[in-house]
Each structure stands twice: as C-alpha cells, then as structure tokens.
Amino acid sequence: MKNKNKVSNAVIRRLPRYLRILEEMHENGSMRVSSKELGAKTGFTASQIRQDLNQFGGFGQQGYGYNVPGLIQELENILGLAREYGLVIVGCGRLGRAIANFNYTYNRDFPVVAMFDSSPSVIGTTINEVVVADVATLPDFLKKHSVDIGVISVPKEAAEQTAEMLIRGKVKGIWNFAPWDVPETDGIPVENVHLSDGLQFLVYHISRNERP
Amino acid sequence: MKNKNKVSNAVIRRLPRYLRILEEMHENGSMRVSSKELGAKTGFTASQIRQDLNQFGGFGQQGYGYNVPGLIQELENILGLAREYGLVIVGCGRLGRAIANFNYTYNRDFPVVAMFDSSPSVIGTTINEVVVADVATLPDFLKKHSVDIGVISVPKEAAEQTAEMLIRGKVKGIWNFAPWDVPETDGIPVENVHLSDGLQFLVYHISRNERP
Incomplete structure (x- = not known):
C-alpha cells in the first residue's frame, strides 16, 4: 500500500x-x-x-x-499493522502496570519488551513476565536495542526527562500518559493521551441532561 | 450559560x-x-x-x-465543570487501580466515592482511601446513592453485565475502559475509551516514517 x-x-x-x-x-x-x-x-x-x-x-x-x-x-x-511493535514502558506504577496488562491481554501484537522504574522496591519485580529494570539503565538499553515505542507512565514531574531519554535513545514513537504534552520534535511521532479530556466530554453531556 | x-x-x-x-x-x-x-x-x-x-x-x-x-x-x-462529579469504579484490577490513582492525583474534582470487585482477595482492601466492596452489593449501593459516573474497568467478558447494572442503577454517565462498546441507551451518555485506537494512530505515523 x-x-x-x-x-x-x-x-x-x-x-x-x-x-x-x-x-x-x-x-x-x-x-x-x-x-x-x-x-x-x-x-x-x-x-x-x-x-x-x-x-x-x-x-x-x-x-x-x-x-x-x-x-x-x-x-x-x-x-502499518502488518508487523509487531515492541514497547518499552517507563514508570511501573499502577498506570504502567495497567498498560502492560492491557497489552498483554488484548494487544499481543504490541509486546512489552522491557519495563523501567526508579523505585528500588519495584526494580527487579516481574510484571507479565518482564523483569523491571533500573531506569538508569534505559539509555544503555536503547543503545543496544532498536525500540519501536516508548511508553511514558511516570508522574508529571518526571515526564520531560523521560521523553528526552527516549528521544535520545531513538525510539520510533512515544505513547505518553503523563499529563504533560511531549512536543513533536525530531520527527518522532507522539501520541499524548489525556484521559481527562474524555471524562470532560462525558461530563458535558451529563450536565446538559441536567440543565432545564 | x-x-x-x-x-x-x-x-x-x-x-x-x-x-x-x-x-x-x-x-x-x-x-x-x-x-x-x-x-x-x-x-x-x-x-x-x-x-x-x-x-x-x-x-x-x-x-x-x-x-x-x-x-x-x-x-x-x-x-459543566462547575461542580464535582462522583465516580464509582467497577473492576479493581490494574486498570481500575490506575484510574483511581489518576483521579486521586490529578483530578480531584472527580472523587472516587466507591469501588467494587468480584474477587475475594480484592474485596475489603483499601485503594486511595476507598475500601473495595463486593460487586454483588453494587445494585443496592446505587439504589441508596445518586452516582454521577460509573467506570467500567472489568475484563471484556464482564463488561456488558456491569453496564446493565450501572444503567439499571441510574448512573448519569458511563466511562467505559473495557474493550466492548457500551451502547448509548436510555439517554445515558457513554464514553467508550479505546486506548489501542491511539496506539494504532501512532503506529500509522511510525510506519509512514519507515516507508520508502
């Protein structure tokens, strides 16, 4: 095509x-x-x-x-769904785990190839068969592996720094869940997910139903 | 307005x-x-x-x-954001927890008023200050409380049944994360979230960059 x-x-x-x-x-x-x-x-x-x-x-x-x-x-x-796309998830809190689980359950064409976190209590644990690595090792990992998609599921404060690491590591696209928009730079496609936009859309219709 | x-x-x-x-x-x-x-x-x-x-x-x-x-x-x-909207989350797996946490951290105008699950190992646990109740008690809860938004974060198989319970319980809107579209019936607004739609949009742009 x-x-x-x-x-x-x-x-x-x-x-x-x-x-x-x-x-x-x-x-x-x-x-x-x-x-x-x-x-x-x-x-x-x-x-x-x-x-x-x-x-x-x-x-x-x-x-x-x-x-x-x-x-x-x-x-x-x-x-472009003819091949698999590997994901790297940065941030293994509830959101990162939910994304890992979601892809594992419903999206097998998007395998999670690695997960990273900064918390000592999370590093080394296993999430859907993937062992969480120290985020300090992310740049090195990206040097050695060609990664399709970097997922950002860190808190807002860490989002910009995470995006920089992923861009420098030459991921091919960024799927960002942190409430800070990753700008589209260097031609790397970005999908900034804003769950609350959908929630506000819903609330608009709820409140319309309530108006006289 | x-x-x-x-x-x-x-x-x-x-x-x-x-x-x-x-x-x-x-x-x-x-x-x-x-x-x-x-x-x-x-x-x-x-x-x-x-x-x-x-x-x-x-x-x-x-x-x-x-x-x-x-x-x-x-x-x-x-x-319609002039008032708070209370959420009830049904399904307290990773996704339900992530949504609870997201709202707790970034969306304080959308307080989670109750959480429900069917698993005995989850019922009774506390998630962001809310104690998870047995989903069997959901219909009764909805009879006693006016709930703004029902959140569906159960597996696909349980989504339809959950939606029916929420609609019968007269929630004012449904925020659905299960990969099964809740139809808009009885005038209740529905927001069906499809995370993979955004992922496929991202992949389109990645694959375009790869095409000669």
Whole structure:
C-alpha cells in the first residue's frame, strides 16, 4: 500500500474505529458490509466513511459494498499493522502496570519488551513476565536495542526527562500518559493521551441532561 | 450559560484541549491570548478556534484576543465543570487501580466515592482511601446513592453485565475502559475509551516514517 499524499490526521484517527468494528463483524460471521451499515455501527455517516476510504483507493464496489475481510486487510496495511511493535514502558506504577496488562491481554501484537522504574522496591519485580529494570539503565538499553515505542507512565514531574531519554535513545514513537504534552520534535511521532479530556466530554453531556 | 442549540460532538471534544492549554498558560502567568497563539499551542488553526468558540457566544474581542482566566471560566461553564462529579469504579484490577490513582492525583474534582470487585482477595482492601466492596452489593449501593459516573474497568467478558447494572442503577454517565462498546441507551451518555485506537494512530505515523 503506497500513499504518499498527505491524509489528514482526522481521517487516520477514524480508521482504528472502522477496523475495530469490522473485526467484530467478521468475528460474528459478516463477510460483506455497506457504508450505511458501517456508518450505523461506527456512528459516522455513510458518506464520511466512503470519503475516508476513497482517500486510499476506495475498496468498495457500487451495489455490493465492502468485503469485510478484504477491508480489514487493507486497513491493517494502511495503519502499518502488518508487523509487531515492541514497547518499552517507563514508570511501573499502577498506570504502567495497567498498560502492560492491557497489552498483554488484548494487544499481543504490541509486546512489552522491557519495563523501567526508579523505585528500588519495584526494580527487579516481574510484571507479565518482564523483569523491571533500573531506569538508569534505559539509555544503555536503547543503545543496544532498536525500540519501536516508548511508553511514558511516570508522574508529571518526571515526564520531560523521560521523553528526552527516549528521544535520545531513538525510539520510533512515544505513547505518553503523563499529563504533560511531549512536543513533536525530531520527527518522532507522539501520541499524548489525556484521559481527562474524555471524562470532560462525558461530563458535558451529563450536565446538559441536567440543565432545564 | 445557556445554549440549547445542538453543538456537534467534534466541537465539544476540542474544548477540553483548549481548557487544558489555557490552564497551563494561566499557571505560567498569561492573562491574554490570541486565537493564533492558542492555535499554535493546541495544534488547531486560529479560524477553527474562533469558529468553535463563536458557537457559544465568542468571548473574544477583535484586536485584543481572549482574556485567559475569563475564557477558562467560560469553558468550565460550558463543559459543566462547575461542580464535582462522583465516580464509582467497577473492576479493581490494574486498570481500575490506575484510574483511581489518576483521579486521586490529578483530578480531584472527580472523587472516587466507591469501588467494587468480584474477587475475594480484592474485596475489603483499601485503594486511595476507598475500601473495595463486593460487586454483588453494587445494585443496592446505587439504589441508596445518586452516582454521577460509573467506570467500567472489568475484563471484556464482564463488561456488558456491569453496564446493565450501572444503567439499571441510574448512573448519569458511563466511562467505559473495557474493550466492548457500551451502547448509548436510555439517554445515558457513554464514553467508550479505546486506548489501542491511539496506539494504532501512532503506529500509522511510525510506519509512514519507515516507508520508502
């Protein structure tokens, strides 16, 4: 799949959702889906879906719709999911452990290859088959191993320093859970996760229901 | 703040980000910001920001821009953040603990009022000052207490049953972390969190960097 035209991030952000819904449909035996059906299940409009998929070549056939396993394959190719991506988790508090566990349980294509922490009581313990190493050894580890994704799950105060270590160690992308935005520098893609943004979105709708 | 016109969810989803950036600016002493500056910091265009804020009345002044504390106040009002929202967490594994801890540390306006689990080894333990109760007592708890937000952090298999209990118990909104989408029924707002969607977005950009 080659597509050198720049597709907007808004479109790319919708693709994982399409893929997720299609995988569920496939598990339930669906082989074919119309953009209208896919719209109803994803919460987007049929025309939005057609427009998004047309940016990559379309994949659908008029009067037939989309072949479900075929479209899954195409979306996986577009998203770059054809290979595994190794994660290094920095910060093994509750959040780091939860991410490790989540990936271990639901995301086996994103194996956690190493975990790091600064606390003597955590270093040396085992989390989902991975032994936690001293964060002081992280730069050396990154020199010796090519790491796809660095996960930041340290407290806010340590986030910037952790990001610097990961960038200097040439990870290919950063998945940041600390409430401090890692800036996109040196062309390294960053996903800053802000759980409270979703919570505030929810609260907006709760409070709207309460307003007279 | 009254606004009975339906504003699109896409707009609402951007507001927490604006608010977050404005709060950071305010902490750093900024009292005034132009839509251009706010755009540079949030990653949106100046016209997008003006358009979004105009849906609620504007708040800016030509040639001056926005008053930072004033705009923070307006956004908090729009989002319904003027009061606290109590959370009940169902599922006290690593994820449930991480959410409890996250809210305890960074989100004090969203106090965790109760936590529930089904495992005898977890029931009775204390997590951030809250004693974990037996999930069998959840329906009764919800009868006696008005709960704002039910958090689902149980394994996938138990998600649907948990959602039913919360809906029957009349929580005002659901924040779901299980990888099974809670449908929006009975007008109860739902935020289905899919951490792996963000991870796949990140992987798209990593794999693009690798393509020739």
